[in-house]
Amino acid sequence: MGEKTARRPGGGGGYDFVVVANRLAVDRLTYQDGSTGWRRSPGGLVTALAPIMAESDGAWVGWHGAADETLEPFDHEGMHLVPVPLSALEVEEYYEGFSNGTLWPLYHDVIARPEFHRHWYEAYRRVNQRFAEATAATAAKGAVVWVQDYQLQLVPAMLREMRPDVRIGFFNHIPFPPSGLFSQLPWRQAVLRGLLGADLIGFQRESDARNFQRAVRSRLGLYIRSDQVYVVSEPSSDELGSSIAGHGEDPARGLGTRRTSAPEDGGHRISEARAFPISIDTERIVALSERPDIIARSQQIRRELGEPSTVLLGVDRLDYTKGIRHRMKALEELLAEKAVSPEDVCLVQVASPSREGVESYRLLREEIEATVGRINGEYDTMAHTAIRYLHHSYPVEEMVALYLAADVLLVTALRDGMNLVAKEYVAARRDGGGVLVLSEFTGAADQLKQALLVNPHDVDELKASILQAVHMDEEESRRRMRTLRRQVTSNNVQRWAQDFLNRLEELS
Template sequence: MRQSSLVVVANRLPLDDSAAPDGACEWRRSPGGLASALHAILQQTPATWIGWNGGIDSAPVLPDIGTLRIRPIALSEKELRGYYEGFANSTLWPLYHDAVEQPVFHRDWFQTYRDVNRRFAEAAAEVAEPGAAIWVQDYHLQLVPGLLRELRPDVLIGFFLHVPFPPPELFMQLPRRTELLTGMLGADLVGLQRPQAAHNVAQLATKLLGAQATDDQITLDGRVVRTGAFPVSIDVSEMAALAARPDVVKRAAKMRADLGQPRRVLLSVDRLDYTKGIEHRLTAYSELLRDGRVKVRDTVMVQVAVPSRERVDSYRVLRDRIEGEVGRINGEYGRVGEPAIHYLNQPFDRADLAALYLTADLMVVTPLRDGMNLVAKEYVAARADGTGALVLSEFAGAAAEFEHAFLVNPHDVDGLKATLLSAMGAEPADLRRRMRAMREHLSGHDILAWARAYLTALDHTGRLAAGLLR
């Protein structure tokens, strides 16, 4: 077994579901997401990625992706239901997103979650070189840092939470709250998206564990755990280059023609998830149509809803509700050959996404709660000509960085309607000023800046960041 000085541990492998014709594996990229965030860092860096390959009861040997070695973890049907669909996505996910959907607590799920986390930890312990850095990703694997601390006390352990970390009063609802918090604090560095999240962790460490805690340091059992906000970002140069490609520009022009050359195109790109505020957005747009503030003949909305967690009951119900509402709106306000909403429940490749970003006059990103939202950043990166408007939820982590967006409370449908109208009616000079400010911020806070900040904090010698970010 070859060992690595850097090991990434994540729920999923960053792979396409099918191999390329030559048998090589390729990156699986989705709107935003972990694989996109780490792509620029790891595509040319010797490392090992441990994760589930998406199948049941199988962990086939998979080829490397460039210099990245792949170590698959097998999940049984029972484990998939208990660990992934159950505790991770029916308990932790809704609770970490302000309980937008009611969390479900089943005692059996946590045992399965613990068992699977141990399997990930054991795999990481096996492939890590002495003194290696192991970088554990996200809420699926919150027990892994503590388990690694027991198995390999010689390694550096980093943990990064890509989703929000909830306020203490919500986290305290978890039946296994102490074990989850202790597991996460097995890391040397806990990275979070926002300073408030670090504050929440410190409060809980004091309350549940009796630790001495500040917002950037927790002392537990004589060991210091550092915490901090490291807002994740995107590969800005990659998206800018993609949006400038002649074939992508041509594709964007064709998309606009296919939409009927409307005066305005509103675009939303989300995973199909109840945290994304899709239903609130549809309600607001429907009422603008009803009130005659928006006309189908000159304005069109494109809603991309990438399929997500289709085996989880609440997601199937959500899909049915959204598709029913889109059908109602189109039936009531659409015209022959002119639907009010173009609804696409399918994944898009990167070139098509870039073309959509170029097509959109308004990018509407209105989650009810989101750790960051990289789609908002991708849109800004794609708009090299300085045009376009970003309507952005106050409850997305990106709002702290994009104060020049049209910020909105998505729970307030009347406020959302007013903000959409303000963005649609804004003067071109105002839009250029806003976009210029957002692009300037993003250029200095790209994915490499994020990785450099996090990895330098994890390894104060600087060797880890220097080796990764050559």
């Protein structure tokens, strides 16, 4: 499974850098002979953190992906991996339930209706406690612990109660909602107190950090100055564990009364909340875009599509936040108005499977597939199709070939923490071609301002942007892409990770 990771002498048998995430940094493989093994996950987070872990004696705590199975810690490619077991019921209630049935829709502006169930929260609290205990047992004295994402928002405070010696960072990969929406959550104070256990809390956008700060100020009454929250009391595990946590407001603990000045008695701890926009492994995408076989594959894709004048591309998880229905509505109206034709314009829609055990996602898939069938039935010709719909996940090599084949990338998310597909498309277009149509409700819109920014809820505006992209002259498209590429290539995922960890070090 890889060489044994050397532990730091005098580290108390623990690891100096610990990443805590819902999933481990590896995927299980089953070979033809029935044996199993592991391979490193291809995601950008693993790519960014694996070298740091190798240099600093690192461990990764997470679920290994199989329910009702307990594995011992093991080593793989320079990383010490600590599997946290989950039962099938916990996967249903903690992950599919509270994480993705309650938090995900609530944090994405209630595009879908969140569900609030006490037994879901209890499963969430119980699993977060298990992650915190595994982390406390793994970290060396004075270690740096970086907790990842919305599935583990209670872990920082739980870990701080067990291990006050460690430095704790937390990064929220999805949006953080406005205070008015967040206040709907029955366990709002428990979640805020859980996050405030971290020394540094990172968000994708400045607006997300501000939303969190407003929620802390209004729900907990804590003083905030220059992104720094003055935490005047720490929650106990009993507070985080109570199914009614967040309903009682105790002014003696700093709840329910807004502070207008910093505590004067020094009995506080600082927790900083600010934006650290995540990025991609730019060098890898650029290198793939230069490979002759991938360039040849991009040319083959265009031939297979019937050599349309313009290839539109959408790449998304099949999720109601991604605005897939909105872009198809816009294309359907453009076809009906004869502003475009299937001979000239083809939309390739990659919709990778997502949470197929959840009813709302199953219904979304049925709706999208019915829409594709209706549009193609109305507008296809014998030689050309209006929409080529692909409900698959593809390796990164095929995705880069699609990026090179596409004249226009449509990112029409209704709400998105960042949207790394937009950055991958820009990185792949070292030829200077391509146009990016980008929703203003993505984190990427804060940085990629030379894209055609759109409000995907406004179908007329979306139609106009698609036509502008289709008919944009080459000089303008190349000027925009040059600016976009400078931004993406100078801010890769390794720089994001280092910036966060450097700031965490400064705060300590």
